[in-house]
Amino acid sequence: MPSRDDVHYFGAGPAPLPTAILEEASKVILNYNDSGVGIAEISHRSPEANAILANAKSGLRQLLDIPDSEGPDGYEILFLHGGGSGEFSATVYHMVSVWVARQLRQLKESGVKEDNIVEKLREVLEKKMRLDYLVTGSWSLKASQEAARLVGIDGVEFQSTPSGHNLIADMSSNFLSRPINVRKHAAIFGGAQKNIGTTGITIAIISNTLLPPHTEMPDPKIMRKLGLPIGPIVLDWPTIAKNNSLYNTLPIFDVWIASKVMDRLLHNSSGSPRISTQEAESNKKASMLYSALDNSSGVYSVVPDKSVRSRMNICVRVKGGDADAEKAFLKGAESRGLMGLKGHRSVGGVRISNYNAVPVEAAEKLTRYLEEFAKEQQEGGANGSV
Ligand SMILES: Cc1ncc(COP(=O)(O)O)c(C=O)c1O
Incomplete structure (x- = not known):
């Protein structure tokens, strides 16, 4: 059974929450401020x-x-x-x-x-x-x-x-x-x-x-x-x-x-505006993911046009929407603890939700997987096996 540390979750909402806050929540739900009553x-x-x-x-x-x-x-x-x-x-x-x-x-x-x-x-x-x-x-x-x-x-x-x-x-x-x-x-x-x-x-x-x-x-x-x-x-x-x-x-x-x-x-940010640290982190995660997607020689196609891309929800088709390739992508992701990537039920494909509590390490791990999977597909294609 995977533990929380083994998994990175990219679900579209509900989305991940910082582990430290959930740990504190598990205490206050039983006993808030030493009052003997839960929050x-x-x-x-x-x-x-x-x-x-x-x-x-x-x-x-x-x-x-x-x-x-x-x-x-x-x-x-x-x-x-x-x-x-x-x-x-x-x-x-x-x-x-x-x-x-x-x-x-x-x-x-x-x-x-x-x-x-x-x-x-x-x-x-x-x-x-x-x-x-x-x-x-x-x-x-x-x-x-x-x-x-x-x-x-x-x-x-x-x-x-x-x-x-x-x-x-x-x-x-x-x-x-x-x-x-x-x-x-x-x-x-x-x-x-x-x-x-x-x-x-x-x-x-x-x-x-x-x-x-x-x-x-x-x-x-x-x-x-x-x-x-x-x-x-x-x-x-x-x-x-x-x-x-x-x-x-x-x-x-x-x-x-x-x-x-x-x-x-608030504590993580300095200067004004206070949210700029979060913005820098969101931009960093989104740009590494988009870079892997754009450099895949067509294995991935990002759904919306470049000019209107979202940093928070990245919708992707694998091999132009090939059902087997998308299934293989999701299966490989899950085996690496990269969860919640299945696209919306009405659209299919892959959806990477990059909300605030998705850590940079999660985006890095997913970026590596995107690159590996694309490479395998390219090599497989060159060998005529895909
Ligand atoms: C942009 C946007 N608006 C509204 C909603 C609907 O929110 P709720 O499920 O809280 O009604 C969502 C849910 O994913 C959303 O992404």
């Missing part, structure tokens, strides 16, 4: 839980340089349930409400009478309400499909990064893997299970401009009259913000793991 058993409203939550928020603020003011320039950090997919829906519910709130204010300011407001709103809604999606892959496609399901929009595909306000990013895959300019975004969200922690919490960073008191959310009665969806309360950003992420029972153990991952990144 998964303490109340999410206890002082201990509050301290864990505050530490996680402060870590994230420092790592991503998230503005901490109550004014319109500030951002709230929310911990929620529902994963990235839950946030696909939350985004639609919330942005549609914000849009209605802004139209409502404008109509009132331009003197439209209370009795005519809903009718006027309906007119503007049909003409102007838009949610645009940059569809770059299967997850953004799913996000846009959820928007179409909820409010019936048409998907729009951009050829370059859009600019402008109300830009919302799903960073499930690359959270905390490089510095980002939070100020350019209205909201950012991502599930914790790839780069930040265990499956169970989702993190959202929301501009104060989208929240009360800077935006007065419309009365649900108006939304109903307009035939627009009203989201479940557990996905409602203003409710979660008002309750310091404790509207309902938050899995504090998962927040603890996330706070430990963030502490580790």
Whole structure:
């Protein structure tokens, strides 16, 4: 039976976590802070839980340089349930409400009478309400499909990064893997299970401009009259913000793991931005893997175009998608303790997920295997045996 030390895991999420944090977790799950009670058993409203939550928020603020003011320039950090997919829906519910709130204010300011407001709103809604999606892959496609399901929009595909306000990013895959300019975004969200922690919490960073008191959310009665969806309360950003992420029972153990991952990144980094050490490591791992893939004389083909390659998810076909060659590649990888490389069930092939906790040694070992396997295939091909 392999031990943890024998294996390097490249799964697409849940992803690996630092062993030292899991070792500490195995202790606190039994007895947190010598209290005799395990961390998964303490109340999410206890002082201990509050301290864990505050530490996680402060870590994230420092790592991503998230503005901490109550004014319109500030951002709230929310911990929620529902994963990235839950946030696909939350985004639609919330942005549609914000849009209605802004139209409502404008109509009132331009003197439209209370009795005519809903009718006027309906007119503007049909003409102007838009949610645009940059569809770059299967997850953004799913996000846009959820928007179409909820409010019936048409998907729009951009050829370059859009600019402008109300830009919302799903960073499930690359959270905390490089510095980002939070100020350019209205909201950012991502599930914790790839780069930040265990499956169970989702993190959202929301501009104060989208929240009360800077935006007065419309009365649900108006939304109903307009035939627009009203989201479940557990996905409602203003409710979660008002309750310091404790509207309902938050899995504090998962927040603890996330706070430990963030502490580790903070201690490992120096200078500003704090996340640049992680970025350098992610770049190093990705570039050694891509270099082995690109120098394989065609044994491997990287799926996306070079200009849009991801450092975090590297999707590859072996010998143009030859099923036997891909099977042989995966079998050889597993025999070397290189696990979790099988491609997505809908796509096949090989997928190397290079999330934050994948160590450089793991990427080095995989790079060596990629080179060895390619060499064998080339020699076999030259001998006519493959
Ligand atoms: C970019 C991205 N967004 C969203 C999701 C869905 O996340 P969840 O399973 O937490 O709903 C994933 C999952 O792999 C993802 O990679």
